[in-house]
Amino acid sequence: MYNPTVAWITFRALFGRRRALLFVLPAIVLVVITLALKGAHGTVSDWPALVLGRVGVGAVVPLTALLVGTSVLGSEIDDNSVLHLLATPVRRRDVIVSKIAVSALTTTLFAAVPVLIAGIIAQGPHKLAFGCFIGGVLGSIVYSCLFVLISAAMRHPVIYSLAYVALWEQLIATLVGGAKYLSIEQWSLGLAHSISNNGDLDSHLTFTPSIVLAVIAVVLTTWYATQRLSAFTVRAD
Numbered sequence: 001m002y003n004p005t006v007a008w009i010t011f012r013a014l015f016g017r018r019r020a021l022l023f024v025l026p027a028i029v030l031v032v033i034t035l036a037l038k039g040a041h042g043t044v045s046d047w048p049a050l051v052l053g054r055v056g057v058g059a060v061v062p063l064t065a066l067l068v069g070t071s072v073l074g075s076e077i078d079d080n081s082v083l084h085l086l087a088t089p090v091r092r093r094d095v096i097v098s099k100i101a102v103s104a105l106t107t108t109l110f111a112a113v114p115v116l117i118a119g120i121i122a123q124g125p126h127k128l129a130f131g132c133f134i135g136g137v138l139g140s141i142v143y144s145c146l147f148v149l150i151s152a153a154m155r156h157p158v159i160y161s162l163a164y165v166a167l168w169e170q171l172i173a174t175l176v177g178g179a180k181y182l183s184i185e186q187w188s189l190g191l192a193h194s195i196s197n198n199g200d201l202d203s204h205l206t207f208t209p210s211i212v213l214a215v216i217a218v219v220l221t222t223w224y225a226t227q228r229l230s231a232f233t234v235r236a237d
Helices: 004-014 018-041 047-072 074-078 082-086 092-123 127-153 157-175 177-182 184-196 207-236
Strands: none
Touching: 004 047, 004 092, 018 047, 018 092, 047 092, 047 127, 047 157, 047 184, 092 127, 092 207, 127 157, 127 184, 127 207, 157 177, 157 184, 177 207, 184 207
16 A cells, blocks of 8 residues: 555655745744743643643644645646656555655654654653654644545645634634544544643543544545545546
């Protein structure tokens, strides 16, 4: 399912654009905020959990995944260079899985790892830092699946992806109780809370539903992205 050649081509294209410089900006903001609060308040109060949860897992991870996930496939579809890839005998599923793998790994490096670094700055090698890191890894994977799907299914994927993060994750999932079960942020925070056992994390789900729902989302989005990419080939012909 994973194609190393497709992944390598994707990595080269991803970091060959100036847009790649944007990947590091959310992480820099997170670390700067953490350093500022550490200097002002030390480790006292609940600010580490609020920063790692709301800013790290809740903002840095989805924004980085958005920048990366919409780049690994969306830009190729926009300029029709994806036709050269689809003209090869590589299976569409392998293309999608490889794109998702590149997006998830890149997002983990540029978002989840900085969350871990910020957590260590805030409280040292504490369970909170490790829990939010694992939650960030989960978020990196699921967000990547979703944004690659959006890239395969829609024109202007950045707009739709941003609308998902801003409207669904930050507004609807916050105001509507049942929507938290369909929130990637809540799945990530649920896993982070299960590991760290920190009550200051804004988590409304436990370990089991967080993992089960995330796995279902990964399977469904990967499958549907494959179908959409196959349909794109038919339209292009």
